[in-house]
C-alpha cells in the first residue's frame with residue numbers, strides 16, 4: 001500500500017503492476033515518460049508512485065500500482081484511526097547509531113571542513129535502532145502520525161531487497177514539500193533552520209522568535225532557497241517567494257520555511273524531472289552539493305537508503321508531487337530504524353545539533369508510543 005495523507009486529503013495506491021526499470025542511459029524523467037506512454041502501462045492507472053533514494057546513484061523505486069485514488073477523508077487510515085484507542089506494542093530495545101558523542105565528533109569534523117572552506121553547509125544525520133516486542137504495523141504508525149495536520153504522512157513499501165527478514169515499509173510525517181506540479185504551476189516549500197517546540201506557551205513562542213531572528217539559521221535556510229530558485233529559474237516564466245521566509249510548525253518542531261511558486265515554461269520538466277533536478281537540496285545535502293555529498297559519505301557511518309530522499313507520484317500528464325522523506329522510520333517486522341539530520345554551517349554547536357536531531361525523532365517516537373522514554377532520551381540519545 002502507498003499512501004500520502006495531509007489535512008484530510010489522501011492520495012493512495014494499491015497493488016504493484018510494474019516496477020519501473022531504471023538504469024544508466026536515460027534520465028529519470030525519460031524513464032518515467034517512456035514507461036507511462038508505452039504499451040506496458042496500458043490497462044493500469046497512468047501514474048507511477050514510489051521513492052527516490054537519498055543517493056542519486058542508487059536506483060529509484062517507482063512502480064505502477066493496480067489502483068490509484070485521490071480524495072477527501074481519512075482514506076485507508078480510517079480503520080486504524082478508529083482502532084488507535086487500543087494498546088500498542090511495548091518496545092524493548094533502543095540504540096542510537098552512532099551514539100551522541102560520536103555524532104558530535106562528526107559535527108566537529110564537518111566544522112573543520114567548513115573552516116577550511118571546503119564547503120559552506122552539510123547536513124549530518126544519525127539513526128535510532130529500535131527492536132519492538134512484536135511486529136509493528138506500519139498502517140497503525142501512519143494513522144498516529146496523521147494526527148499532525150501540518151505534516152504529510154507517508155507510507156510506502158520499500159524494494160524487496162531492502163531488508164533480509166521480509167517486507168519493509170517506509171513510514172513518516174514530513175513537513176517539507178520538495179516539489180509539486182499541476183499543469184504549469186510549480187510549488188516547492190523548503191525548510192531549514194529548526195527549534196524544538198516547548199510545552200509552555202511563552203517558552204514555545206520565545207523559541208520561535210529566537211529561530212526567526214537567528215543569523216545562523218537564516219544562513220542555513222538561504223542556501224536551500226537559493227539552490228531551488230537557481231534550479232527552477234531556467235524552466236519558469238515567473239518565479240518567486242511571495243510570502244518570504246516565515247515560521248513553519250509541526251506538533252514537535254519549529255522551522256524556517258519559504259514557499260516558492262512559479263509558472264513553468266511549455267518545455268519544462270515533468271514532476272518527476274523536477275524532483276530529480278532539485279534533489280538533494282541543501283536542506284538534506286549541503287552546499288556546494290558535490291562537496292557536501294562527499295562529506296556525508298565520508299562522515300556518516302551508513303548509507304541513508306530512502307531517508308532524506310523523495311516520496312511521491314508522477315502521472316502521464318507530467319503532474320505530480322514529491323515530498324522530502326523526513327521524520328520517518330524504515331519498519332521491517334519488529335525492527336525500526338529512525339533517522340534524523342541537522343544542517344551544519346559555520347557557528348553550529350555540536351551539542352545543539354545532537355539536541356536538534358533528538359527533537360526530530362520525537363514525532364516518530366510519539367507515533368510508536370515511546371515518548372514515555374523521554375528521560376532516557378535526554379541522557380542516552
Ligand SMILES: C=C(O[C@@H]1C=C(C(=O)O)C=C[C@H]1O)C(=O)O
Pocket residue numbers: 123125176191192193194255283284308326327339340341342343344360
Ligand atoms: C534533515 C532533516 O531535516 C531537514 C533539516 C532541517 C534543519 O537542518 O534545520 C530542517 C528541516 C529539514 O529540511 C531531518 O528532519 O532529518
